Amino acid sequence: MTQPWTLEDLVKDARGRVTEIAAEELHHGTSRQEMVLLDVREAEETAGGTLEGAVHLPRGLLELRVQEHVARRDTPVVVYCGGGNRSALAADVLLKMGYTRVRSLAGGFERWRRLGLPITGGAGVRPPPGKKLGWDEVRREFAIVARCVPVLGEGERALVYMDHAASTHAPSSVLGAYTEFVAREYANIHRGTHHLSRKATERFEECYGIIARHVGAELQRGTICFTSNTTQAIDLCAHVLAERPGLVVTTEMEHHSNELPHRRRGPTLRARVTDEGELDLGHLEELLRGNRVKLVAVTAGSNVTGVMPDLRRVARLAHEHGALVLVDAAQALARMPIDVRDLDDPEHIDFLAGAGHKAYAPFGAGFLYGPRALLSEVPPYIPGGGTASRVTASGAEYLPAPDRHHGGTPNIAGVVGMARALAFLQAIGMEEVREHEVRLTERMLRGLRELGGITLYGPPDAHKRLGVATFNVDGVSDLLTAAVLSEEGAIAVRNGRFCSHLYMDKLLAARAKAAGGEVPTGAVRASVGLYNDESDVDRLLEYVRRVRDRQWRGRYQVKGDVVSAEFAGRCADQWMEATKD
Template structure:
């Protein structure tokens, strides 16, 4: 059995079928890893084992179950730091419920520092909106091909007092991977820190946070388990212990203190200061197992497997007359993310037909990245759409279809996507009637 076959058979979803609305039994071809990944049996077994054998609260008792649960939970921090190449003597891990919360925590930790936050126009809303809440924000533009405008980035750093550069490790829309190490070096040269949203990157590409005194050190890194082959509900923020000590608790409460009186409180130190209440213990333990599983497979293998599929499939998708692939980024600089439209057919219709008629699971819409998507689509009336939405009027939001490659996907899975898209294009007249065109420039760009 090949290494790939051994990996694929660990995912029950690969043999799952469903009944389509037409009553036809179809095998599921899962190409929605950019939204959430399925846990392999080993991770599910670890999750289930904790619930069955070791279920107890952590750091709260001297009995066997509490001690066992605490040891399993605490070991995950070490696993994450090692996987990310972070210095365990200075860096710590705070567990959260999702990447959004982890990113907001980073923004909160930096909120008392003078200066603005620099975000790119390709960010997921979760690495944009929290920073707007915590203080002034400047934006780095993207280029027409969907990549980052590094000249604009450097200019913004030179001409503004920037305290934090918040950048995605890989776009959830195009898969583009900014040079986070070059950005870190540049940010540090201008007295800023860097926050990397690694939600998409974690399970697809090796990451090195590097020592604290390295010019390309990553100061903050956030990611979640549900995009890295673990169950929902466990995520994390990695940062220097001093950063966690620089602010009062993100959510004050149980576990965040050393001692409390009627009128005062002594806060806990480091990550404990921000780990309030009972965390998702089972989810964190499963996250640790997923990280160990990926580490044993090897991130170089994961990356190579993805590239071997991405390169020929993207070429074939682009070669279909009547298909528009968003962005023009070389495969070597992106993850296995394929965003596309079929002009004349609404993206919602395309995604639905892929599911109902071919069993192919994709995602469609704006992908929680409206500024980036409107730029990629050449939307000239985003403000007009905003006004309609704000007024409660019907508005056609821009969007696309997105297929994302995961560790258990085969070339055959993606060939079926290409064949299905080609067939939908061939039957375009059948599906074009499913949309109600409006005059907005965004809709014209979309369809």
């Protein structure tokens, strides 16, 4: 009787036919231009990282789906797994299927990692060659879609998160890259000769290029300075231009972060918005003609209405009158294509500020893009370690930008996470992201209008706004509306005035005047993201209808900016802020 084969026997037999490739050769000596890298591990194994450019195809789906990823049988293919055994078996199967140029990575991913070779986030963020990530694949990247939260009278139900305008969740592949860096490559950057410092520096330096590609920037005459958030990035811009003659023009639609940093450094003017919340470009032009203006600071997309000013026209007007342009891209970075354009283009953007936490990255990292020469000629934002090339008893010689403004150790892991999140968005395609958002926003705006008894703020056309809907239910406070949506519908929205008081004052007063009613103190904001779908919008509409019809099930007590919710004698002790963002 023949002895049954073991795994070792199967692997040894396969290796008799399969050619292996060493990690060193794959990294240093092999062109990957036409090669397909197949990661045949299970999905959970990819959380710790993957090889750059790999396509994730679990071993159990190999025979069924390989042709989707490798159409031609003569395409060079390298297969890898955790330790090299499954990849040998998989490569043997591919040879039997007629693929002629297949190799297995010796030692698998573990040996690659032990050698300190570059790894990146999970392979799930990489679409097959020639394809984009599908929305089902995108949704599976987010653990939050399976999160359940308590609701009054029903135990728990799945959370619908519609607060993306405040902060977004990181997909598993981004978290994988982030935790991999913290666990295995954590070290301070620059000036370190040991291996971890070199790898950390390499990871950090890669991030400049990823962010530049996302916003259409070149890094010869332009540069990117890393910050802790968008507010600090805008403040850095204000610092750079503080001694430049002239006024700063902001707009009535700005978030406080694009208003207050400019105020504290000098006089400002403010371009009006219309009653619908759109920028009055005629008034902006008047301000530019009648004043010496050094900077126009404008949002790429409002965090209240999603209104997207015509940045090209704003830039052209500013440059024609000798002013520079700063764009607050906090809301737009993850929602629409951005192109700062070449610095010689009359419609280029001079400065652009953004952050990771609204773009599917962990908290704590932002950036300012701007002209390298301007950023290099002003004093350091915060003088300190890493900003100077030489320090003497009486002075210091400072480095050029961006290091000039990186005082102390930056949030290296946060920057890595932010870059991986933008790479994730690029793998989907920003045009596709925008189409997805417009589709959901149209459904949301149309549904709210059709309900009746709802006051919507901003233009009705979803193509003119980001995926944000701000509204009030007639006769119900924004605080109570948001509480009912949360406590009974498990729907996360935001309420209040959204750190944009000037804009909210204008919008609320204009709509109340038109309706002949009292001016509300705030509003409710629902904002969609990558992993929202039509069912999320429909649940929002259903529970807004319940609020409109006063059909909530709980007993709510509102005291100032606190709501307590009670059902069947049980106090949920839930609250949310009414006026803070």
